[in-house]
Amino acid sequence: MNDETNYYHEKLKEIEKRYSKEEDERLKKWRETTLKNWEKLTNPVYKDYENSSGIKIRDLYTETDLPQNMEDITGLPGEYPFTRGVYPNMYRGKLWTMRMFSGFGSPEDTNKRLKYLISHGETGLSVAFDMPTLYAYDCDNPKSEGEIGKCGVNVTTLKDMETIFDGIDLSKVTTSMTINAPAHVLTAMYFAIAQKQGLDLNNVGGTVQADILKEYIAQKEWIYPPEAHLRIIRDMMTYCTENAKKWNYISISGYHIREAGASAVQELAFTLADGFYYVEMGKKAGLDVDKFAPRLSFFFNSSINFFEEIAKMRAARRIWTTVLKEKFGAKNPRTMMLRFHTQTSGYSLTWQQPLNNIIRTTVEAMAAILGGTQSLHTNSYDEAMALPTEDAVKVALRTQQILAEETGIADTVDPLGGSYYIEWLTSKMEEEAMRYFDKIESMGGILEAVKNGYIQREIAATSYKRQKRLEDGKEIMVGVNKYVDEDEKPLNILRIGKEAEKRQLERLREVKSKRDETLVKKTLDDLKNAFLDENKNIMPYVIEAVKSYATIEEISNVGREIYGGWKEPVIV
Amino acid sequence: MVDGKNQSLFKDKPIKILLAKPGIDGHDRGVFVLAKAFRDAGMEVLYAGLLPTPEEVVDTAVNEDVDVVALSLLNGAHMTVFKKVADLMRQRGIDDIALVGGGTIPDEDKPLLEAMGISGNYGPGTPLSVIIEHVTRRAEEARLKKLR
Numbered sequence: 001m002n003d004e005t006n007y008y009h010e011k012l013k014e015i016e017k018r019y020s021k022e023e024d025e026r027l028k029k030w031r032e033t034t035l036k037n038w039e040k041l042t043n044p045v046y047k048d049y050e051n052s053s054g055i056k057i058r059d060l061y062t063e064t065d066l067p068q069n070m071e072d073i074t075g076l077p078g079e080y081p082f083t084r085g086v087y088p089n090m091y092r093g094k095l096w097t098m099r100m101f102s103g104f105g106s107p108e109d110t111n112k113r114l115k116y117l118i119s120h121g122e123t124g125l126s127v128a129f130d131m132p133t134l135y136a137y138d139c140d141n142p143k144s145e146g147e148i149g150k151c152g153v154n155v156t157t158l159k160d161m162e163t164i165f166d167g168i169d170l171s172k173v174t175t176s177m178t179i180n181a182p183a184h185v186l187t188a189m190y191f192a193i194a195q196k197q198g199l200d201l202n203n204v205g206g207t208v209q210a211d212i213l214k215e216y217i218a219q220k221e222w223i224y225p226p227e228a229h230l231r232i233i234r235d236m237m238t239y240c241t242e243n244a245k246k247w248n249y250i251s252i253s254g255y256h257i258r259e260a261g262a263s264a265v266q267e268l269a270f271t272l273a274d275g276f277y278y279v280e281m282g283k284k285a286g287l288d289v290d291k292f293a294p295r296l297s298f299f300f301n302s303s304i305n306f307f308e309e310i311a312k313m314r315a316a317r318r319i320w321t322t323v324l325k326e327k328f329g330a331k332n333p334r335t336m337m338l339r340f341h342t343q344t345s346g347y348s349l350t351w352q353q354p355l356n357n358i359i360r361t362t363v364e365a366m367a368a369i370l371g372g373t374q375s376l377h378t379n380s381y382d383e384a385m386a387l388p389t390e391d392a393v394k395v396a397l398r399t400q401q402i403l404a405e406e407t408g409i410a411d412t413v414d415p416l417g418g419s420y421y422i423e424w425l426t427s428k429m430e431e432e433a434m435r436y437f438d439k440i441e442s443m444g445g446i447l448e449a450v451k452n453g454y455i456q457r458e459i460a461a462t463s464y465k466r467q468k469r470l471e472d473g474k475e476i477m478v479g480v481n482k483y484v485d486e487d488e489k490p491l492n493i494l495r496i497g498k499e500a501e502k503r504q505l506e507r508l509r510e511v512k513s514k515r516d517e518t519l520v521k522k523t524l525d526d527l528k529n530a531f532l533d534e535n536k537n538i539m540p541y542v543i544e545a546v547k548s549y550a551t552i553e554e555i556s557n558v559g560r561e562i563y564g565g566w567k568e569p570v571i572v
Numbered sequence: 573m574v575d576g577k578n579q580s581l582f583k584d585k586p587i588k589i590l591l592a593k594p595g596i597d598g599h600d601r602g603v604f605v606l607a608k609a610f611r612d613a614g615m616e617v618l619y620a621g622l623l624p625t626p627e628e629v630v631d632t633a634v635n636e637d638v639d640v641v642a643l644s645l646l647n648g649a650h651m652t653v654f655k656k657v658a659d660l661m662r663q664r665g666i667d668d669i670a671l672v673g674g675g676t677i678p679d680e681d682k683p684l685l686e687a688m689g690i691s692g693n694y695g696p697g698t699p700l701s702v703i704i705e706h707v708t709r710r711a712e713e714a715r716l717k718k719l720r
Contacts, residue, residue, distance in 0.1 A: 131596045131647050135623075143596055143625070146652020220598030220622055261601050347601075351676075351695055384696065385676060386648070460604045467605050471700055480697040490679060496648065568622060571600075572607040 008437040018067035053265035061420035081321040084414040091410035097375035103128030103153035105500035107163035110153040125175040128152035136182040136556035139504040149500030161189040174205035183210035188546040207248035213274040218260035228563035239539035258301035261463020269436035290332040298340035302364040311425035313371030342368035343377040349384040352479035357381035386493040453569035515549040592620035595653035599646040626656035639711040658688040668717035670710035
């Protein structure tokens with residue numbers, strides 16, 4: 001047991017002490033008379049009243065459920081510990097960024113989709129890449145056959161990125177890129193384009209996911225063993241802290257952890273545990289926590305249990321703030337702020353009766369807004385089946401615009417703050433997350449818990465439990481296990497044909513015929529030497545390699561030769 | 573063990589199934605749920621791990637002498653990657669291992685996959701009992717061929 005174990009353990013004991021109030025006479029009387037008499041007249045609905053995290057929900061919450069020192073642990077918006085929001089006036093000062101995750105087919109297809117969304121009022125860009133890009137295989141690798149442009153856009157060289165952002169002014173828009181294992185390569189490409197547009201990198205705003213711990217936990221898109229990726233992240237961290245001050249070089253993501261089957265509490269706990277690891281890593285690299293940690297941002301899922309999601313997001317802010325201050329010695333309030341993007345849950349959508357998905361997405365988007373998100377992606381109703389059509393994605397974007405401009409949901413800060421149920425649940429989520437931190441620490445930390453498969457097995461167990469609950473009818477999915485339609489009408493979905501693949505192969509041939517092979521070889525050799533020297537930062541060398549039009553696979557192979565691959569532990 | 577017409581077929585050796593996600597796709601939620609469900613139904617379950625090539629999937633199936641290979645993809649590449657597995661099995665003359673599939677598979681692709689010998693092709697939301705029943709039926713066919 002070291003000091004760090006003690007921190008989470010002590011914190012847990014502190015949280016557990018928050019509830020010691022007993023129901024007062026007035027409530028006891030209500031329960032024994034009013035409620036009892038009513039129950040005699042009615043048939044109680046059978047339900048086990050359990051949320052995704054297995055927390056039992058009682059019939060009524062009152063002031064006796066509020067944590068004892070509620071004002072201290074909640075605070076005011078824009079102030080420690082940011083439970084009610086990171087900014088004092090929240091959406092009255094700045095609406096959340098409407099950032100639709102988009103990318104499919106060829107770079108030309110994606111460029112067209114991005115411009116379509118901008119023209120319909122989207123306020124930030126978010127790019128989805130296909131499987132070969134995510135695993136850093138070129139489009140002409142035999143493994144990529146049949147995969148090009150299917151799950152996102154294909155990027156093999158800088159030329160593809162130039163095409164994606166053609167005609168888009170990078171000084172006017174921020175871009176989020178869902179890329180992890182080769183995040184350094186895509187970051188380098190984006191920087192190269194920004195420089196071509198004449199921009200100072202310190203003025204370039206955007207985000208790459210680069211959260212490799214959650215890849216081993218959930219999304220499973222890695223190239224090397226964890227230590228190699230963590231070194232690359234360290235280099236991005238130090239490079240961007242110096243040279244690209246507005247670049248969020250990591251987006252610590254719970255989204256995929258949740259989609260892989262985790263509960264809300266597991267998403268909260270495992271994501272923040274990953275975040276704490278990156279903070280420790282930055283400190284170990286000799287960086288000042290108040291210099292680098294303000295650029296750490298988060299990405300959460302918003303699923304279908306409305307209040308649970310809101311409580312999760314409020315708890316996330318409070319935990320991050322408290323731990324950053326108390327454990328990691330942060331002094332600047334900006335360092336302690338947990339800023340996050342939200343995506344509504346893909347798993348909650350059904351291919352049965354797809355229009356129902358619009359309603360699910362709306363409820364989830366409302367939870368994200370009430371949870372205080374800084375940016376939001378809303379899924380399209382056809383996404384249980386395929387990447388969205390233009391029509392479907394427009395409805396999803398309009399959903400956000402209706403919520404923002406018609407409903408009044410964003411008119412006041414944290415409208416649910418002070419609600420007996422929400423405050424109780426926020427505190428409960430915090431407590432359950434703390435229990436996981438305590439356990440993870442006792443196992444030797446998150447990296448160990450991921451390498452031995454503990455985290456993955458926890459998620460798989462929850463996922464199976466949820467499936468059994470669906471099978472038993474304890475949980476309902478409309479159109480799936482209740483209110484089923486015998487005849488489903490086919491929906492017009494987006495099909496990605498072979499054209500994107502053909503186009504990419506042609507473009508790669510052309511790039512290779514025009515590039516300076518000697519230069520490519522030199523930049524790759526330089527990168528190799530940088531990799532071999534633990535004290536060197538690889539980022540400047542990656543940027544040079546990208547500019548020479550070396551491919552994503554050629555660049556990644558430098559690391560593959562040094563570090564090899566990774567085989568995951570047994571999960572099931 | 574679920575009911576099958578030929579329960580006695582599996583009396584000494586339960587259904588042996590290989591779950592695989594060939595190609596490059598990390599969406600493993602469904603495959604893990606199925607692994608647990610098949611195991612709870614009394615089957616012997618193997619998982620090919622992430623990112624196996626179609627060759628590796630077929631090699632493992634043969635070496636382990638499984639009854640069923642269950643393929644799962646949620647990345648839209650099933651028409652290319654499932655086909656590679658089916659082609660390899662045919663080229664090698666393997667007819668005593670059943671091939672089933674699942675994932676995000678549009679309706680119009682299902683008959684094409686069936687024609688390749690890949691049956692099931694269930695999507696998200698399919699009850700586990702339906703999948704187990706189908707796998708059991710295909711396993712019976714395979715086992716009968718093994719006993720020829």
